[in-house]
Amino acid sequence: MSRRVVVIGGSGHIGTFLVPRLVRAGHEVVSVSRGQRAAYVDDPAWADVQRVTVDREAEDAAGTFGAAVLALEPDVVVDLVCFTADSARALVEALRGRVDQLLHCGSIWRWGRSLRLPIVEGAGSPPPDEYGIAKAEIAELLMAETAGGGLSTVSVHPGHIVGPGWEPINPLGNLDPGVWQRIAAGEPLPVPGSGAELMHHVHADDVAQLFELAIAQPEAASGHEFHAVAPTALTVRGYAEIAAGWFGREVRLEPVSWDAFRETTTAAYADASFGHLDRSQCMSIEKARAVLGYAPRYEPEEAVLESLRWLLEHGRLEVSRPLVV
Template sequence: MVVGGSGHIGTFLIPRLVRAGHEVVSVSRGQRSSYTDDPAWRDVRQVTADRAAEDAEGVFGDRVAGLRPDAVIDLICFTLDSATALVERLRGETGHLLHCGSIWRHGPSQKVPITEEGGTPPIGEYGIAKAAIARMLRGETRSGGLVTTSLHPGHIVGPGWHPIGPLGNNDATVWCKLSAGEPIDVPGIGAEFMHHVHADDVAQAFEAAVVHRDAAAGEDFSVVAPSALNVRGFAEIGASWFGQTAKLRTVTWDEFRSGTGGEAAQVSWEHLVRNHYFSIDKARRLLGYAPRYEPEAAVLESVRWLIDHGRLDVANPIE
């Protein structure tokens, strides 16, 4: 069972599971189809459910357990209460619970690459919740309870949605300016890292954790691209796609905020203050994780899709 199966990760994960021979149930609110077409979806049982509403009523765990899944992949759990309720309901009834966390369970970097055990305490409500869920799941399994695994993706990119761009937000203006050779304002010196990952590589990691259940039991894994991009390098690579050279103007954060929309500037701060660059050695060693996409290739695929589908206007075509 994949909870949240019609989203970014599920779009790629569910066809992988079907092709591997699994019987798959996809649970979603039913408000959209997957981001890409795949004939494997014809073999998927679709269940419509509003996770938030059913959590509030205390019945979501009953729905999941009632379908008697061998493994549950939960892609849309965001609070410790929700995760704990599901664990308690599935204990003794399901063989494996896999949770989708986030690299934001770690705070601003002190030493890179960051390992699963080597990060700083999280900041912000979202990261704090994801860290708490990961601790709870690890403790559950290591105390002899339900077998669980948590996987923590970076900034997910792929066809169908706007990626986190060189300025640490998903404001499409940056691509317009880079494609036209126009200057962009960069807060600070542009050395902060962002760690992206293609949605299909995240799907690969979840599939591998299902296959290698014993190795994954009670563990958590960072799931990111093999390398990370900093602001300056990301902008330079992005400009080169359009045959341009990036023109970067260094500004203070106050200047950046005054020249950028308040929400976009805050999103930039949230991404860049963390300065994240992660190791994937543990996932490689225990799961055989082998990401196909370098971060710039994953982002380029996203940008191409947006241009080809009329959702992004640029001054020059991608070369």
């Protein structure tokens, strides 16, 4: 069934793949963004997309963002850039009774440390940080809205997104380019923890796939949250070994304490590493498979390699040795 879909944040990494998917599925698509940035990957489908510029932060502050979205006459709204419960609540109140479906992009960080693996929707531990707490509040708000007979909502929770134009979370759980430089040079890599900690990546197109499936099956998806991740997760050790192989190297891991690790990098990179490795998450996708037919195309290392190759080809990352794959 063809519907008019408004994608908020449509020119971002998920939107780069979701918007063309929706066009090809026969939907009328409006991409809303705060600027005129082009999508990260060219696709002829964008010629059929209406593009609208809206400053969400300013509109939220004025209490007019919901009205601005409604003015676009959507049947379905996909919100890829909502980060506070207040912003989500305002949009829900504006859309209630006026649109068929609201889909929200959450995060697997709406859960905290892993206690049982894989983590199933609804069974994770509480998030420890401000970002995760906000994402959990939004997901719970949306589920309560639908359960109470209000707006039909869906929450999709991506893992660590990778793809063209995106810097991948590296084997140490941060965005320090020096990690890739050390791996490519065959230099020792200081690793806090045991090396068995887990990270769960996902290609942006696989996240887009799950959103598309939820739009195509609104009754099945309504009121649910779904994890959008690759079929498998990577340990720190395994990820580092695979990455070293891309440069024709063997990995050289150097176990260190967290205090010692913090002395080797910036506070921001160390905090990012702790956030990823302390959670040590591996998410289940069985619910998304069973309910919606989710079938991610990319294993995590395939998605990361695509990101890394893009960064190197576009001069966004410099290393001393080229890829050999």
